[in-house]
Amino acid sequence: MVPPPHGGRLGGEAGTREFGWSMPRGWWTRRPHYFWYIVREFTSLPLALWLLWLLVEIRRAQDGPTGYHPHSSLGFVIFSVIVLLFALYHSVTFLSLAGAILHFNVADRPIPSQLIVLSQFGAWAAASAVVGFVLIYFGRT
Amino acid sequence: MTAPKRITIKATRFDPDKDEKPRLQSYEIPFGDESMVVLDALNYIKGHVDGSLSYRWSCRMGICGSCGMMVDGVPKLTCNAFLRDYWPRPITVEPLNNFPVIRDLVIDMGDFMEKLKSIKPWIIRKQPVPLGGGAFVQTTAQIDEFRQFSQCINCMLCYAACPVYGLNDEFLGPAAIALARRYNLDSRDEGVGRRLPVIADPEGVWECSFVGECSVVCPKGVDPAKAIQQTKLDTTMRFVLPFGNRD
Numbered sequence: 001m002v003p004p005p006h007g008g009r010l011g012g013e014a015g016t017r018e019f020g021w022s023m024p025r026g027w028w029t030r031r032p033h034y035f036w037y038i039v040r041e042f043t044s045l046p047l048a049l050w051l052l053w054l055l056v057e058i059r060r061a062q063d064g065p066t067g068y069h070p071h072s073s074l075g076f077v078i079f080s081v082i083v084l085l086f087a088l089y090h091s092v093t094f095l096s097l098a099g100a101i102l103h104f105n106v107a108d109r110p111i112p113s114q115l116i117v118l119s120q121f122g123a124w125a126a127a128s129a130v131v132g133f134v135l136i137y138f139g140r141t
Numbered sequence: 142m143t144a145p146k147r148i149t150i151k152a153t154r155f156d157p158d159k160d161e162k163p164r165l166q167s168y169e170i171p172f173g174d175e176s177m178v179v180l181d182a183l184n185y186i187k188g189h190v191d192g193s194l195s196y197r198w199s200c201r202m203g204i205c206g207s208c209g210m211m212v213d214g215v216p217k218l219t220c221n222a223f224l225r226d227y228w229p230r231p232i233t234v235e236p237l238n239n240f241p242v243i244r245d246l247v248i249d250m251g252d253f254m255e256k257l258k259s260i261k262p263w264i265i266r267k268q269p270v271p272l273g274g275g276a277f278v279q280t281t282a283q284i285d286e287f288r289q290f291s292q293c294i295n296c297m298l299c300y301a302a303c304p305v306y307g308l309n310d311e312f313l314g315p316a317a318i319a320l321a322r323r324y325n326l327d328s329r330d331e332g333v334g335r336r337l338p339v340i341a342d343p344e345g346v347w348e349c350s351f352v353g354e355c356s357v358v359c360p361k362g363v364d365p366a367k368a369i370q371q372t373k374l375d376t377t378m379r380f381v382l383p384f385g386n387r388d
Contacts, residue, residue, distance in 0.1 A: 017157035018241035018249055023307045030214060034304060037352045097351065101370040108282050 040093045043086035050083040095120040148172040148224055149231035150182050152194060155242050163242055165233065166191075172224050179219040179234060180208050183246075196246035203360060206296030210246055211235040216301035216358045237301035239310070253297055256313055259339050260321040265332025277329040290323035290368055292361040299355035299365050305348060312348040313339065315355035315365030322368040325375075341376040349373075 028034040053071070061068045098120040099113025147169050155163035168186045180198055187194045198208040201220045208219045213233050224232070240248035270277075299315035306312045321340050325333045340346055349369045356366040 018243055019155055019157070019163055020241045021239050021307065021310075023239075023304070027304055027307065031354070033354050033357060034352070037304075037350075037354075041350065097353075097370070100364070100367040101374060103371050103374075110285075 040090060043090040046079075046083050047087050047090065050080065091124065095124060145171045145173040146228065148182070148228050150179075150186065151231055151233045152183065152186065152246065153235045153242070154194070154245055157244060163236075165235075167231070172228060175223075175225050177224045179210075179212055179217075179222040179224065179232060182224060182232070183219065183234065194246075195244045204294060206294035209237055209296040209298045209301065211238055211301065216298035218296060218298070218360050221360060237297055239301050239303065239307040240297070248297075250297065252310060253295075253300060253314070253316075256317040257295065257320065260313070260317050260324075260336050261332060262320045262324060264324065264327060264330045265335060266329075267331045279328055283328040286328070287323045287326035290319045290326070290363060293319055293323075293359075293363050293365075294361055296360065298358045298360065299363075302354040302358040304352055304354075305350060309344075309348065311344045313342070313345045315349075315369065316363075318346055318349075318372060319363055319365040319368040322372055325372075337376065337379075340372055346372045346376065 028038045057068075057070055096117060099117045102116050104111045104116070150168045150170060151165045152168065153163045154160070154166045168190050170182055170185050170190065172182075174181075180201060183194065183196055183198075187196075196208070196210070196219075198220070199205040200207070203218055203221050206218070209216060210219050211217075211234070212219060212222045213227065214235075216237060219234070234246065236242045236246045236248045240250065240252070243249050293316055295316060297316065299319075300306050303312075303315055306314050318340060321336050324330045325336060346369050349366075351366060351370060353366045356364045359365065
């Protein structure tokens with residue numbers, strides 16, 4: 001059962017008074033759609049933290065091999081795996097919405113949204129392959 | 142003969158002259174007809190149990206958009222919410238979320254009406270065409286560009302479903318932006334530049350964080366979330382591309 005949502009307050013004078021709306025705490029737990037929206041938004045936070053750490057590592061790399069000591073503790077590896085899962089979830093949800101955002105016409109006919117979504121996933125796979133190749137090929141020692 | 146089925150309706154009651162806050166009141170009513178909808182139940186309560194219950198309704202057929210309420214926490218047109226989908230559980234009927242309550246199930250829609258007006262939902266021409274100037278001719282393809290966004294019945298379910306509007310009522314909101322897009326895509330219209338200050342405002346399309354629930358609850362399949370995201374892209378292109386601000 002959904003509890004009464006109104007946590008607002010009375011406003012105005014008698015006879016014209018209204019009960020104002022106030023968003024209840026925990027509103028995002030009331031519907032699955034809201035919950036997964038918050039999860040989607042939240043995943044960007046650890047991702048940002050991980051990228052901040054990457055910037056620190058890049059700054060250290062400027063000092064050459066002697067100053068470069070990438071974090072390799074078990075805790076950081078676990079954190080990185082979790083961040084990877086978050087990044088995948090964020091990317092999949094974001095790219096799945098591309099069909100609603102992009103709108104193209106070819107020969108006066110709109111391109112189906114499924115095709116747009118597929119093209120986004122294709123571009124993502126291609127970009128990942130290029131980055132993977134560059135890292136592996138040029139990372140050989 | 143078996144006794145007719147009964148169902149419990151828990152409806153919000155709020156008298157601004159007496160009550161400090163809304164409360165739920167239960168009504169048990171007969172449910173003998175499988176085609177009964179929540180609006181029928183409210184009409185039964187008003188006609189046979191408690192004539193003081195206040196709510197809006199008009200057409201009973203999903204056209205007027207008047208009877209939108211929260212049914213078990215979900216924004217719905219009560220004329221399209223069948224009791225059989227809830228029975229034997231009790232049904233909670235509340236005023237639409239995110240709006241001030243005037244009385245019982247009646248919300249104050251003033252803010253929505255102001256927002257609707259602000260996007261100038263009519264065809265704007267730079268040079269007025271005289272009545273004798275002939276018809277505006279449109280192809281089917283040109284109509285298809287905006288047809289979906291013209292199906293909105295202003296029922297405000299999308300506003301009740303939008304947590305962004307619930308947290309910040311300065312947000313222009315889903316239906317108003319969808320309607321703005323409807324006119325901006327209309328080949329007869331030349332008013333994009335006049336709507337832009339409202340829709341490209343930080344409290345316009347950019348306030349939306351794409352929850353998407355507005356499109357889920359829309360009873361007419363309008364997809365306001367799509368309208369908002371496409372408008373974001375369009376306004377960005379107008380800003381970035383050379384000659385992008387041409388009308």
